[in-house]
Structure formats: structure tokens, C-alpha cells
Amino acid sequence: MINLHLDVKHAESFFEEKELDKLHHKLKTGKENLLNKTGKGKDFLGWVDLPSKFDRNLIQSMKTEAARIAEEVEILVVVGIGGSYLGARAVIEALQHSFSTLQENRKSPLILYVGQNISEDYLADLIEILDKKEYAAVVISKSGTTTEPALAFRILKNHIEQKYGKDKARKRIVAITDAKHGSLKHLAVKEGYTTYVIPDDVGGRYSVLTPVGLFPIAVAGFDIEKLIEGAANMEKHCIETNSLQKNPAMMYAIVRNLFYQKGKKIEILVNYLPSLYYITEWWKQLYGESEGKEGKGIFPAGVSFSTDLHSMGQYIQEGERHLFETVISIERSHKKISIPYDSDDQDGLNYLHKKTITEVNHKAEMATTLAHVDGGVPNLKITLPELNETTLGELIYFFEFACGLSGYLLDVNPFDQPGVEEYKRNMFALLGKPGFEKETEKITKRIK
Ligand code: PA5
Secondary structure (H helix, E strand, O other): OOOOEEEOOOOHHHOOHHHHHHHHHHHHHHHHHHHHOOOOOHHHOOOOOOOOOOOHHHHHHHHHHHHHHHHHOOEEEEEOOHHHOHHHHHHHHHHOOOOHHHOOOOOOOEEEEEOOOOOHHHHHHHHHHHHOOOEEEEEEEOOOOOHHHHHHHHHHHHHHHHHHOHHHHHOOEEEEEOOOOOHHHHHHHHHOOEEEEOOOOOOHHHOOOOHHHHHHHHHOOOOHHHHHHHHHHHHHHHHHOOOOOOOHHHHHHHHHHHHHHOOOOEEEEEEOOHHHHHHHHHHHHHHHHHHOEOOEOOEEEEEEOOHHHHOOHHHHHHOOOOEEEEEEEEOOOOOOOEOOOOOOOOOOOHHHOOOEHHHHHHHHHHHHHHHHHHOOOOEEEEEEOOOOHHHHHHHHHHHHHHHHHHHHHOOOOOOOOOOHHHHHHHHHHHHOOOOOHHHHHHHHHHHO
């Protein structure tokens, strides 16, 4: 039994059953290719059965190392970008206290992030904080050569060594990278850092359920076994269930492609809880990098409601009709606040007396869904009973499996990202990186 539920009720008036049937055969072939490793990008399908086959010794080792670090430090700095950053942040922010930076008596280190931008002020501000705090760093890069995290790590390594001395610094740095290749791997071996491996056959944006996501999540105090358990549960369901109606990943993949074919070229992932903001960011990378290629692909956008109902709401309701929405809806909150009675009722809110904030939020969600459907925006709804490690594990695997299927429906390789290299080449040329002399000459002429 899975906890995640996909509801297409508010999308059905936008398509006919027989349109789904037309795509169904291709979906089945896509699924076979995914499971038999016979489709495009077949060397990067290690994530498909990773949760059910997860190495118990590796979990134990990560838990022990995470506990050691958590005991010693107030802050863990995660250095990484893209798939080497977003998954961990998505899970941690979904589960941690909403105001974790101000939370007193926190049981686990505060997690901060660097290496996903090139802001000098951001780095300098971080160093200013780290000067006065006990901290450790985990540097994550599959290639081991990505400029943004490498740059941030050079500065952090320098700081940590000056603060604690080279020998003690070693114990405060963990590297997560390729088994054999890349400058980070070589540096980690030379310096003797604790190292965890990103499997060869798992690409960055599919790597949250490897040490890339699991180690920082464990240091933040969350149960990585439950996360894997939830994912394994969804893995079994996605693989074994062939009925479209009963397999949410298959249904999600097919419906979003149908909308794309009908000119709905933008999908908006909607959340009604600020803690889900980074789930949306993670999803945007997963779907954007997997599908946006060869002049094709649904553009993945995200909104946080109610906040964005007062900024993007107008466009969604009445702007160009090239949108569909997918809502992540959470049934129960962890904490309860009921609306109190007020004898003056100056704000006119007594009609909500005794209702909880979550009840009101759910009415806002339903009201918005119906309004958007009336405005021509189809709506898919993913429901989880509550946010915890198990349900997030299910959600992550659901989105990954559906993304693989969806990429195959679109006839692209959902596991590469050739387009990301373009800006890197230009940047290296502009910065004068050795080996890029010809490009430097060319680009200099373009910007004169
Ligand atoms: O999905 C991907 O492969 C990318 O988004 C990478 O995760 C990102 O570019 C970071 O790469 P690396 O882990 O090699 O530093």
C-alpha cells in the first residue's frame, strides 16, 4: 500500500479517454525500456531499483558518521549545486522547523548551503557566521569539477584549515563524489577525508536517495532509513502495477504529455506550504533538465500559494491558456492552531471559530482549484497524508519514475543534460581557463 494518491478528477474535462489510449502503448514500451535498461540513457538507470537494494552497511556508516559530526558541530555547510544540492535541501526544509535558524535547543546542526551561486557577499557573510561557530562541511560533486562548488570549497577549505589546523580540519570535511574520477576524488584521497561514492549509473538529479542527499539529511537529524523505505515502497508499486488507473507515476506521465500535445506547454507545480518550496525547486530541475532538449519539453514552473495567488494568481486565472497545474496537497499538519472566538468580532472572522488553520488552507486550495479549472487550467492533485520521511521517500521516487516515463513518451533521453555545458564553455573562455584559448579568442570578438 502506498500513501501517495494522484487525483485527475479536475483534469478529466480537458481530455477524452480515447486520447489517453493513444499514448498508452508508447507508455508501456517506455516502462519496459526503463525496467529492462534498453531505452535512451540506459547507463544511468541505477536509481530505478536503488531503494529496494540499498546497502544496509552504507546506511549504517552514514548514520554513524552523521552522528559523530552532529555531536561536534552547530552548523553543517553543504557545498554543491543542482542535483548535488537540491534533493537534500528539499527534504530537510520539508521536515525541519519553519524558523530553524532561530530555533532554540535544536537537537541537530543547522544546515547551510553554498556553492550554488557565485555571490561574493553570500560567501563573505557565510564566513563571517562560520568564524564564530563550530562547523563541518560536506562537499558534493559527481564530476568533481563543477566550478561553483569547487570555488566555494576552496574558500571554505582554507577557512576550516586556518580555524582548526590542517589535521583537525580533515575530520570536519566529508566528500561525496565519483568512485574514481575528478579533482574532488583526488583531493579527498590526498587529504584523507571521509568519502562516500555517487554510483556511476545514477545522474545528479536522480541522486537524492544516494549519499548525495542521504548524508546531509542524516546530519540534519532525519531518518534516512524511513526515507529509503518509503521510496522502496513506491518503487515496488510503480514497477509491479501496470494498470494506468492504479499506477500514479504512469498516469502522471501520460496526462502531462497529453496536455503538452494539446498546447499546454507549461506545468506549474503548486504547493500550499512554504516548507515545500525546495521540493518544487528539486522537481523543476528534475523535469527541466530531463525533458527540455531537442526543441521540446514542458516548461516546469512553480508557485507557492497563498503567497503567489497575490502575484501570479491573475496570470494563471486569465492569462494565456498554455498552463496546467499539479498541486501537492498535504492532508494533516504536525501542529494545531484553532481560530479563537473574539467577542468584538471586528475582523468578522467569528464564523471560522474553532476551525484549524489547515482546514482554512484546504478550503483555499479547493477554491483555487475550481477557479483555475473554470479559467481553463487543468488540475492534477498529488495527496500525501502528512509530511514525514516515509511519504517524502514515496514522493521522490514517484516523481523520478514518472520523469523517466515522461521523457520516453517525449522521445528524449531523460538522463543527460548536454545543454548545461554551453554556458560553462563560455564562462571558461571568458575566464581564460587553460585549454580554452581558441574559445577565448572567439568570445572576446563577440563582446567587443
Ligand atoms: O543533474 C545533473 O547531473 C546536474 O544538475 C548536476 O547535478 C549539477 O550540474 C552538479 O554537477 P556535479 O555534481 O558534477 O558538481
